Amino acid sequence: MKDSSRETSKATGKGTRGVLIGRTRVGNQTTAATSGAPSGQQERHRKFSTSDGNFPREIAREQWQDFLADFSAEHDGWNSDIEVFEPNQTSRLEVHGLPFEGVSIDLQQRVTAISAGDKTSDHVQKLIPATNRITALNENEMEIEALDRTRILVHCHEPTTRAE
Secondary structure, three states: OOOOOOOOOOOOOOOOOOEEEEEEEEOOEEEEEEEOOOOOOOOOOOOOOOOOOOOOEEEOHHHHHHHHHHHHHHHOOOEEEEEEEOOOOOOEEEEEEEEEEEEEEEOOOOEEEEEEOOOOOOOEEEEEOOEEEEEEEEOOEEEEEEOOOOEEEEEEEOOOOOOO
16 A cells, blocks of 8 residues: 555535545545535635735644645645755756645654645655745745755646637
């Protein structure tokens, strides 16, 4: 069994909990993101807003899971770039233009997992051990810093729709 998995549901949204759009697992912890509230109900209230314009903003540790779940739900399927900055080294672009799948954290182990790519052949998962800081840079970018000062920049940009 893999340490990470991604499941999607094509549910109709007529249940009581909305539509499951993604599930990310790190170790034994699973996070789920939902979208499209059931008919007759308002969209789920996001616990963490990225639309207040207060950027950059360091996310308090007790808000990491809520922030990452909301960021994942808001950017699911968007094109993403993941860039790694290691101390005393040049940066490297590890992901360019792959569909963003989500980001989650195992708080006990302090390991963050970022997933991109919607096909087995292009799927990438970046693990950040000893996560020390998470910063919202703007509505579509975040930075995750490890204890060793390695920084991972996640940039999501909305996919362009093609005219038919």
